[in-house]
Amino acid sequence: MKDVPYISRPNRPLGVYAILYLAFLYIPVLFLPLFSFNDSLFIAFPLRGFTTNWYQQMLADEQMHAALMNSIKVGAASSVIATILGVFGAKAVTRFRMPGQKPVVAVIMLPLVIPEIILGVALLILLSRLGIPLSLYTITLGHILICVPFSMATLITRFEGFDKSMEEAAADLGDNAWWAFWRVTVPMVFPGILASLLLCFTISFDEFIMAFFLASTEPTLPIFIWGQLRFPQKLPSVLALGACILVISFVVVFFSQWLSRRGTSALPEAGV
Amino acid sequence: MATNNAYIRIEQVSKRFGSVVAVDQVDVSIAGGEFFSLLGASGCGKTTLLRMLAGFESPTSGEIYIDGAAMSGVPPHKRPTNMVFQNYAIFPHLNVHRNIAYGLRSERVTGKEAIKRVDEALELVKLQGFGDRRSNELSGGQRQRVALARALIRRPKVLLLDEPLGALDKKLREEMQLELRALQQSLNITFIFVTHDQEEAMALSDRIAVMSGGKTLQISTPKKIYNNPVNAEVANFIGQMNFLDASVVGLANGEALLDVAGWGRLKVSSRAEYLRCGANVLAAIRPEKLRLSDRRPADSENCVQGVIEAAAYLGDRSHFHVAVEGNDKPIAVAAQEVRVSPGESLDRGSRVWISWASDSLILLDKAEK
Amino acid sequence: MKWLPRLRALLMRSEALRGYTLLSPTLIVMVFSMCAPFAIMVAMSFWTQHAFEFDTSFSLANYKEAVDSPVYEALLVRSLKIAGFCAIATVLISYPMAYYVAFHIHRRKLLWIILMTLPFWTSYLLRVFAWKIILGYNGVINSGLKTVGLIEQPLDFLLYSPTAVVITLAHAWAAFAILPLYVSLEKIDRSLLEAAADLGDGPVARFLRITFPLSLPGVIAAMLIIFIPTVGDYVTPTLVGGPNGLMMANIIQANFGKVNNWPMGAALAVGMMVIVAVITLIYMWVTRKAVERIA
Numbered sequence: 001m002k003d004v005p006y007i008s009r010p011n012r013p014l015g016v017y018a019i020l021y022l023a024f025l026y027i028p029v030l031f032l033p034l035f036s037f038n039d040s041l042f043i044a045f046p047l048r049g050f051t052t053n054w055y056q057q058m059l060a061d062e063q064m065h066a067a068l069m070n071s072i073k074v075g076a077a078s079s080v081i082a083t084i085l086g087v088f089g090a091k092a093v094t095r096f097r098m099p100g101q102k103p104v105v106a107v108i109m110l111p112l113v114i115p116e117i118i119l120g121v122a123l124l125i126l127l128s129r130l131g132i133p134l135s136l137y138t139i140t141l142g143h144i145l146i147c148v149p150f151s152m153a154t155l156i157t158r159f160e161g162f163d164k165s166m167e168e169a170a171a172d173l174g175d176n177a178w179w180a181f182w183r184v185t186v187p188m189v190f191p192g193i194l195a196s197l198l199l200c201f202t203i204s205f206d207e208f209i210m211a212f213f214l215a216s217t218e219p220t221l222p223i224f225i226w227g228q229l230r231f232p233q234k235l236p237s238v239l240a241l242g243a244c245i246l247v248i249s250f251v252v253v254f255f256s257q258w259l260s261r262r263g264t265s266a267l268p269e270a271g272v
Numbered sequence: 273m274a275t276n277n278a279y280i281r282i283e284q285v286s287k288r289f290g291s292v293v294a295v296d297q298v299d300v301s302i303a304g305g306e307f308f309s310l311l312g313a314s315g316c317g318k319t320t321l322l323r324m325l326a327g328f329e330s331p332t333s334g335e336i337y338i339d340g341a342a343m344s345g346v347p348p349h350k351r352p353t354n355m356v357f358q359n360y361a362i363f364p365h366l367n368v369h370r371n372i373a374y375g376l377r378s379e380r381v382t383g384k385e386a387i388k389r390v391d392e393a394l395e396l397v398k399l400q401g402f403g404d405r406r407s408n409e410l411s412g413g414q415r416q417r418v419a420l421a422r423a424l425i426r427r428p429k430v431l432l433l434d435e436p437l438g439a440l441d442k443k444l445r446e447e448m449q450l451e452l453r454a455l456q457q458s459l460n461i462t463f464i465f466v467t468h469d470q471e472e473a474m475a476l477s478d479r480i481a482v483m484s485g486g487k488t489l490q491i492s493t494p495k496k497i498y499n500n501p502v503n504a505e506v507a508n509f510i511g512q513m514n515f516l517d518a519s520v521v522g523l524a525n526g527e528a529l530l531d532v533a534g535w536g537r538l539k540v541s542s543r544a545e546y547l548r549c550g551a552n553v554l555a556a557i558r559p560e561k562l563r564l565s566d567r568r569p570a571d572s573e574n575c576v577q578g579v580i581e582a583a584a585y586l587g588d589r590s591h592f593h594v595a596v597e598g599n600d601k602p603i604a605v606a607a608q609e610v611r612v613s614p615g616e617s618l619d620r621g622s623r624v625w626i627s628w629a630s631d632s633l634i635l636l637d638k639a640e641k
Numbered sequence: 642m643k644w645l646p647r648l649r650a651l652l653m654r655s656e657a658l659r660g661y662t663l664l665s666p667t668l669i670v671m672v673f674s675m676c677a678p679f680a681i682m683v684a685m686s687f688w689t690q691h692a693f694e695f696d697t698s699f700s701l702a703n704y705k706e707a708v709d710s711p712v713y714e715a716l717l718v719r720s721l722k723i724a725g726f727c728a729i730a731t732v733l734i735s736y737p738m739a740y741y742v743a744f745h746i747h748r749r750k751l752l753w754i755i756l757m758t759l760p761f762w763t764s765y766l767l768r769v770f771a772w773k774i775i776l777g778y779n780g781v782i783n784s785g786l787k788t789v790g791l792i793e794q795p796l797d798f799l800l801y802s803p804t805a806v807v808i809t810l811a812h813a814w815a816a817f818a819i820l821p822l823y824v825s826l827e828k829i830d831r832s833l834l835e836a837a838a839d840l841g842d843g844p845v846a847r848f849l850r851i852t853f854p855l856s857l858p859g860v861i862a863a864m865l866i867i868f869i870p871t872v873g874d875y876v877t878p879t880l881v882g883g884p885n886g887l888m889m890a891n892i893i894q895a896n897f898g899k900v901n902n903w904p905m906g907a908a909l910a911v912g913m914m915v916i917v918a919v920i921t922l923i924y925m926w927v928t929r930k931a932v933e934r935i936a
Binding site: 003005006007 | 289323327328329330347348
């Protein structure tokens with residue numbers, strides 16, 4: 001107690017609350033892997049023995065494989081394109097003085113605050129009026145729409161974190177815009193690019209609503225899962241799939257957040 | 273030595289942060305109504321000591337007594353002290369009036385009485401009419417006064433000030449120094465003032481504690497610290513000082529005969545215990561106690577010859593650097609007047625005589641640090 | 642191609658033009674995939690549908706029906722209530738956690754921040770599904786309580802109710818809404834708290850008079866972040882809402898699905914957006930006034 005300044009004295013009840021809060025946050029989700037190993041069709045206590053049946057069942061499911069591949073394709077495409085758009089956008093916003101910049105950026109960030117169902121419905125209407133058939137491409141477009149704000153936000157932070165004069169120095173030393181971009185800008189914002197790619201991929205991979213509205217006969221993984229939820233016999237293998245997805249997204253997002261926050265002033269570090 | 277009737281007693285207080293010793297066995301007594309300064313360079317422990325008085329840190333060992341009561345375990349909001357923070361810590365979401373009135377809530381002062389007290393406080397710091405302003409509408413000097421008013425409205429017996437004038441420009445700082453001193457004397461409360469500016473400490477304080485490395489080197493009045501620094505570190509910290517290596521060649525009747533390199537044999541009066549024949553000591557003399565002339569002075573038996581290396585004319589006085597044979601560092605001389613024969617001037621390269629009065633020379637033990 | 646050097650010269654001179662050129666791909670995508678669709682959606686809300694044909698003549702029939710029919714009104718009110726409760730509940734449970742990490746964690750703060758926001762980035766569908774299996778009639782809570790012997794019959798009020806929707810959504814949003822709360826708490830200058838302590842305030846007074854008022858911007862932002870998307874949520878009411886927990890999004894989706902009345906769906910969507918926008922503006926106006934009063 002003597003070692004810590006008075007203002008920072010530990011607060012035991014709050015510490016207990018923090019643990020309870022984290023438990024509340026994580027335990028519901030941890031039931032999925034828990035019951036995925038349970039030897040029973042029913043997702044209920046008491047537990048009835050360990051089995052990997054459901055995992056085997058899941059792994060053998062052809063339809064699931066197809067949906068998984070679709071999700072990966074859509075995820076890869078949306079994350080790459082959204083990140084590219086985010087890089088250009090972030091560079092434009094942080095390096096150039098543009099009149100009307102604030103409202104324009106606000107518009108780009110709009111998808112963050114608009115319910116996805118509205119974005120999905122609106123895009124569906126436009127596509128149908130234009131006669132464009134629904135497919136994985138239309139899903140990709142929808143995902144790009146919702147990923148761009150996240151990509152911009154991540155990259156704006158990164159761009160603001162490094163000094164403009166680096167690019168000016170590159171120009172001074174003979175590089176035109178294109179070369180300076182590849183030799184100076186990209187290496188310096190690279191962690192941000194990586195974080196944006198990971199983040200956008202995760203968002204697209206897990207996204208359900210827009211995909212639901214913009215899909216045709218080729219489902220993405222979340223759409224596939226949604227369909228399976230109607231069949232009780234399929235539930236445990238859905239849990240197995242869910243558990244796998246959970247673990248992978250945990251790991252991916254953990255690293256993405258680590259990368260994007262490390263070395264930037266996005267969030268202040270602990271200062272004593 | 274902590275004396276029993278002092279208002280504040282800091283008894284053998286130490287503070288450790290991990291393996292770093294920030295405050296090392298400090299022992300001070302401070303009287304009521306005293307303007308007491310903690311003076312030292314950054315990292316010497318003065319701010320940590322102040323924060324322990326306020327209650328924001330707890331001593332690792334030792335005890336602090338204020339008005340006879342032990343302060344360990346007493347949280348900041350229950351102590352009879354109030355603090356003016358270095359960055360002023362003005363609450364951004366409250367206007368000036370509410371900032372100053374903040375401390376009245378815990379004293380249960382409300383309504384008309386509170387308004388009256390706030391107006392009094394504003395008058396005290398000469399900010400009448402500023403009540404409605406917000407903190408981002410105030411200049412640095414004004415925020416400083418608000419911080420002061422906010423602390424003083426609680427009528428504390430002890431006011432702690434953490435380098436309050438550091439952020440102000442020179443002229444404003446000097447004005448505020450005078451005001452602070454006047455305020456302290458009219459209110460007759462104890463001020464404990466932390467600063468790294470020795471001129472400031474000298475100008476304002478009744479007593480100064482010179483600190484370094486967590487320890488107090490000397491606690492005394494400004495005059496004594498200046499004229500009788502206890503060791504070379506204190507001497508060097510306060511004002512300018514010329515240091516000369518010397519060895520003791522004779523001792524008699526409270527006088528020592530020194531052999532000073534380049535200066536010859538000099539007599540110094542000292543009863544210091546560390547003096548022995550053959551001991552190596554430091555002789556020290558303030559630049560302003562040295563006089564310059566172009567001819568050998570007839571009225572002084574203490575003199576030495578040298579050559580001017582650098583001269584700076586500063587209006588009210590002149591600074592010289594004089595090279596004396598046998599000394600590798602030039603001697604600094606700050607003279608208000610110099611004795612020059614008509615037609616001569618003292619410039620770079622001129623030969624000069626340095627002279628001084630016998631009692632201007634101080635002896636410092638070389639070993640003590 | 643004679644205009645190319647002229648264009649290049651123009652670009653060199655105008656920083657704004659260069660900036661917007663760089664921004665243009667992004668803007669084009671956003672306009673095409675969001676602004677244009679909105680425009681068409683608004684337009685379509687004034688059409689009517691007969692079987693599989695659209696009657697594109699201007700008509701307010703959809704809006705009239707939306708206003709007249711009590712069903713839509715009930716659904717809208719329920720959606721707003723659920724979203725409101727959810728926002729309040731989420732902020733209430735997340736605030737102490739944000740406070741703890743901001744003020745009482747001194748080492749490995751990054752780890753804690755990631756820990757408390759991680760769940761948000763995982764599959765939303767799976768998280769809602771997890772609550773379905775927890776709250777179900779034969780679900781985790783009921784079977785667990787039965788096994789332990791605390792109850793005889795399963796509790797049937799847990800699932801398929803507005804309450805289930807609120808709980809599920811609060812859990813879903815907690816990990817995201819905590820961020821603005823955390824940032825605004827972290828920004829508070831610690832010396833302000835020391836000054837307040839110095840001036841006589843104990844811990845509770847310090848919280849009420851300094852910490853909470855200065856964290857208000859974060860609270861306001863968090864409420865908004867939760868409220869707006871929740872009003873239009875589809876997955877949660879479908880999985881755990883039951884007939885009493887259905888929300889606006891369900892009926893909008895129905896119009897594009899089984900009911901097959903696109904213009905009606907468009908009108909409902911536009912209506913919902915307008916109402917949410919109005920509520921948001923009122924909210925921001927009110928909170929700005931309140932913050933000015935306190936501050």
